[in-house]
Amino acid sequence: xxxxxxxxxxxxxxxxxxxxxxxxxxxxxxxxxxxxxxxxxxxxxxxxxxxxxxxxxxxxxxxxxxxxxxxxxxxxxxxxxxxxxxxxxxxxxxxxxxxxxxxxxxxxxxxxxxxxxxxxxxxxxxxxxxxxxxxxxxxxxxxxxxxxxxxxxxxxxxxxxxxxxxxxxxxxxxxxxxxxxxxxxxxxxxxxxxxxxxxxxxxxxxxxxxxxxxxxxxxxxxxxxxxxxxxxxxxxxxxxxxxxxxxxxxxxxxxxxxxxxxxxxxxxxxxxxxxxxxxxxxxxxxxxxxxxxxxxxxxxxxxxxxxxxxxxxxxxxxxxxxxxxxxxxxxxxxxxxxxxxxxxxxxxxxxxxxxxxxxxxxxxxxxxxxxxxxxxxxxxxxxxxxxxxxxxxxxxxxxxxxxxxxxxxxxxxxxxxxxxxxxxxxxxxxxxxxxxxxxxxxxxxxxxxxxxxxxxxxxxxxxxxxxxxxxxxxxxxxxxxxxxxxxxxxxxxxxxxxxxxxxxxxxxxxxxxxxxxxxxxxxxxxxxxxxxxxxxxxxxxxxxxxxx
Amino acid sequence: xxxxxxxxxxxxxxxxxxxxxxxxxxxxxxxxxxxxxxxxxxxxxxxxxxxxxxxxxxxxxxxxxxxxxxxxxxxxxxxxxxxxxxxxxxxxxxxxxxxxxxxxxxxxxxxxxxxxxxxxxxxxxxxxxxxxxxxxxxxxxxxxxxxxxxxxxxxxxxxxxxxxxxxxxxxxxxxxxxxxxxxxxxxxxxxxxxxxxxxxxxxxxxxxxxxxxxxxxxxxxxxxxxxxxxxxxxxxxxxxxxxxxxxxxxxxxxxxxxxxxxxxxxxxxxxxxxxxxxxxxxxxxxxxxxxxxxxxxxxxxxxxxxxxxxxxx
Numbered sequence: 103x104x105x106x107x108x109x110x111x112x113x114x115x116x117x118x119x120x121x122x123x124x125x126x127x128x129x130x131x132x133x134x135x136x137x138x139x140x141x142x143x144x145x146x147x148x149x150x151x152x153x154x155x156x157x158x159x160x161x162x163x164x165x166x167x168x169x170x171x172x173x174x175x176x177x178x179x180x181x182x183x184x185x186x187x188x189x190x191x192x193x194x195x196x197x198x199x200x201x202x203x204x205x206x207x208x209x210x211x212x213x214x215x216x217x218x219x220x221x222x223x224x225x226x227x228x229x230x231x232x233x234x235x236x237x238x239x240x241x242x243x244x245x246x247x248x249x250x251x252x253x254x255x256x257x258x259x260x261x262x263x264x265x266x267x268x269x270x271x272x273x274x275x276x277x278x279x280x281x282x283x284x285x286x287x288x289x290x291x292x293x294x295x296x297x298x299x300x301x302x303x304x305x306x307x308x309x310x311x312x313x314x315x316x317x318x319x320x321x322x323x324x325x326x327x328x329x330x331x332x333x334x335x336x337x338x339x340x341x342x343x344x345x346x347x348x349x350x351x352x353x354x355x356x357x358x359x360x361x362x363x364x365x366x367x368x369x370x371x372x373x374x375x376x377x378x379x380x381x382x383x384x385x386x387x388x389x390x391x392x393x394x395x396x397x398x399x400x401x402x403x404x405x406x407x408x409x410x411x412x413x414x415x416x417x418x419x420x421x422x423x424x425x426x427x428x429x430x431x432x433x434x435x436x437x438x439x440x441x442x443x444x445x446x447x448x449x450x451x452x453x454x455x456x457x458x459x460x461x462x463x464x465x466x467x468x469x470x471x472x473x474x475x476x477x478x479x480x481x482x483x484x485x486x487x488x489x490x491x492x493x494x495x496x497x498x499x500x501x502x503x504x505x506x507x508x509x510x511x512x513x514x515x516x517x518x519x520x521x522x523x524x525x526x527x528x529x530x531x532x533x534x535x536x537x538x539x540x541x542x543x544x545x546x547x548x549x550x551x552x553x554x555x556x557x558x559x560x561x562x563x564x565x566x567x568x569x570x571x572x573x574x575x576x577x578x579x580x581x582x583x584x585x586x587x588x589x590x591x592x593x594x595x596x597x598x599x600x601x602x603x604x605x606x607x608x609x610x611x612x613x614x615x616x617x618x619x620x621x622x623x624x625x626x627x628x629x630x631x632x633x634x635x636x637x638x639x640x641x642x643x644x645x646x647x648x649x650x
Numbered sequence: 651x652x653x654x655x656x657x658x659x660x661x662x663x664x665x666x667x668x669x670x671x672x673x674x675x676x677x678x679x680x681x682x683x684x685x686x687x688x689x690x691x692x693x694x695x696x697x698x699x700x701x702x703x704x705x706x707x708x709x710x711x712x713x714x715x716x717x718x719x720x721x722x723x724x725x726x727x728x729x730x731x732x733x734x735x736x737x738x739x740x741x742x743x744x745x746x747x748x749x750x751x752x753x754x755x756x757x758x759x760x761x762x763x764x765x766x767x768x769x770x771x772x773x774x775x776x777x778x779x780x781x782x783x784x785x786x787x788x789x790x791x792x793x794x795x796x797x798x799x800x801x802x803x804x805x806x807x808x809x810x811x812x813x814x815x816x817x818x819x820x821x822x823x824x825x826x827x828x829x830x831x832x833x834x835x836x837x838x839x840x841x842x843x844x845x846x847x848x849x850x851x852x853x854x855x856x857x858x859x860x861x862x863x864x865x866x867x868x869x870x871x872x873x874x875x876x877x878x879x880x881x882x883x884x885x886x887x888x889x890x891x892x893x894x895x896x897x898x899x900x901x902x903x904x905x906x907x908x909x910x911x912x913x914x915x916x917x918x919x920x921x922x923x924x925x926x927x928x929x930x931x932x933x934x935x936x937x938x939x940x941x942x943x944x945x946x947x948x949x950x951x952x953x954x955x956x957x958x959x960x961x962x963x
Contacts, residue, residue, distance in 0.1 A: 107746070112789060112832055116882060117884065174938070286785050302797070368710040400778075477923060477960045486923070554727040554730050555709070555940075556709035556710065558711060644674075646942075647943060
């Protein structure tokens with residue numbers, strides 16, 4: 103029986119494919135770039151990686167509920183910036199989201215650059231027989247800076263091409279990347295430790311000029327680095343201590359979530375939720391399968407030792423380059439199981455699609471938030487200006503120039519800047535925390551809006567689901583923020599950068615965070631005052647007009 | 651200086667219409683301009699179940715109403731989203747399912763009823779003020795809407811006219827759009843739009859200080875980015891692929907005439923402002939289903955725009 107009559111009218115689109123939504127969310131929790139990078143740096147923890155993956159996924163389901171709910175209540179509104187601005191008022195929404203979606207992305211640039219060279223440039227140059235170039239790109243300082251500039255050039259190209267083109271590139275990259283990963287997993291599950299050891303020795307020597315005894319040297323260097331993270335097990339406490347680093351990889355299932363169309367009901371909420379939840383579930387399962395494959399053939403302890411050996415050198419704890427003079431990229435280690443160079447080249451090229459299909463969106467949210475702020479007159483109109491070919495040149499410059507500067511600081515480790523990698527996650531997590539609080543209070547502060555929404559009847563024990571999910575997600579984020587700031591290692595008398603490197607004892611991290619928030623606040627209050635002099639009261643512009 | 655408040659695409663939302671009428675006082679605006687698409691898109695049946703009981707499905711959530719208070723409350727919620735509540739019975743619903751023409755009649759009847767209520771409200775709320783509403787139905791509005799607007803004392807139908815907005819600024823107005831996948835009431839091809847625009851621009855005494863109040867945004871202005879759809883009207887690639895759908899004829903007219911200001915709507919997700927040459931084009935977007943009135947305040951001086959800002963009311 104009909105419960106609704108709809109006429110032909112503009113914008114009445116049908117639901118999109120859940121599979122498409124899955125693809126984009128799956129790529130956002132990027133297993134190869136974010137995942138491999140995060141796992142490799144997590145060599146010194148006590149909690150089992152599989153356990154940590156599962157526990158984090160449980161908490162991130164609540165993140166997905168929060169974002170799917172906010173999108174259902176306020177679709178097409180522009181995300182965190184608009185949600186927080188509407189629920190809290192102007193200042194908090196602006197300061198948190200400008201810092202989270204704009205300034206923090208500057209710091210992500212050298213991280214993307216590092217992944218570009220580790221996942222794409224170095225291994226491909228290696229299998230193509232360009233040993234010297236591969237080794238140069240693996241080095242400290244200038245190679246990372248160059249790679250960051252290449253990443254910036256690629257991101258700029260994507261903005262120039264537009265999302266219509268890039269969305270298609272992403273989808274093809276998904277298929278190509280998955281094929282590459284499937285081959286890697288098959289290699290891992292069909293190989294054995296002896297074959298790997300032999301292949302590791304011979305291929306490393308051929309590609310990177312390593313000396314015989316590389317395997318044993320790597321084990322020794324890894325042990326000296328304190329590589330200890332187990333595959334499974336660990337107490338609840340040790341597993342939770344692992345999470346603030348692991349979320350660098352999987353905090354992002356909501357990254358590209360959007361909703362279009364009108365007269366959309368609860369089904370669309372469920373589709374949105376499903377796309378993100380399936381992606382989180384699939385990536386978590388993929389992680390477990392991959393870890394088991396690594397354990398079977400490469401050996402879990404060796405994998406962690408290789409990671410420890412590399413990062414112990416790269417972070418400057420030991421002066422000598424690690425025995426394997428490039429990042430131990432797991433896909434490359436897997437193709438060492440074959441000596442067929444063509445297969446190696448094909449797999450490395452396919453695996454590079456994980457970076458190309460993902461990295462282009464680096465500045466997507468930044469550009470959107472810059473535009474939204476410019477339309478709210480909190481930035482000059484020129485910030486949102488397009489050139490004759492429709493490219494937002496000024497918004498790009500507002501991203502590219504500071505990002506290049508931050509990349510310089512990071513690449514050359516100016517004042518220990520490289521230690522603040524996790525601040526890139528922290529800045530966005532703080533913004534998510536604001537969004538989670540907004541979600542908690544939405545049904546009470548914007549009662550009419552909520553009650554006329556497609557999720558009004560979704561309740562747990564009489565409490566709106568969005569509020570319940572918001573409490574759990576905010577609690578999780580609160581835990582992460584406390585752990586990052588009050589590093590448990592440092593607070594038990596430990597020395598060095600601590601577990602996460604971004605505690606209150608890390609001056610660089612505190613200065614970076616402080617400068618970002620101070621800059622946001624200065625922009626907000628400066629423009630507010632400036633506009634007021636010009637006759638525009640920005641508080642009123644955001645205020646609700648009385649209905650009666 | 652003249653301050654205008656512009657909003658568009660309120661699509662039947664009672665809340666948005668009330669806010670729009672109050673916006674003049676709230677923002678100290680001298681002129682109120684509504685860009686088009688006043689009418690809603692959905693009729694929600696309230697199916698009588700006997701006694702005081704009704705069964706209603708709103709956004710795929712089922713509400714079983716058992717008393718007058720619940721009925722009133724849900725009707726208000728339905729209206730707040732711009733949909734039309736329709737009191738009916740299971741038997742009538744069964745008949746309507748077989749008779750699309752009758753559904754269209756019900757739509758028209760509900761739409762016109764609400765437009766009439768809105769005109770009455772405007773006459774009442776704006777009485778004793780200098781404020782008038784400049785209005786042009788958009789491509790989603792049925793032709794029958796025009797006569798009701800003409801009957802209003804405070805809301806003026808501006809379609810196809812050149813209006814002297816103040817001493818220094820003329821305004822041309824049209825709610826017609828280029829062709830859409832939905833084959834709506836007021837759409838035509840780009841050549842026809844060109845003729846429509848030229849009929850008005852040729853009458854402008856001072857084109858460079860004019861305002862183009864045209865429902866559809868200009869092509870490739872960034873105000874016209876909408877999700878790319880497949881043949882079944884599904885957003886492709888999960889809505890990640892956006893494409894420009896504005897009018898090329900309008901863009902050409904703006905490039906040629908270079909008016910001071912363009913006021914547009916139509917693409918609800920296209921909120922923003924952009925420049926085409928010297929012309930500032932604005933699309934405030936629409937969030938009518940959330941009861942939020944998106945708008946734009948523009949302060950006009952003789953030969954320039956003194957200031958402007960997009961609002962979220």
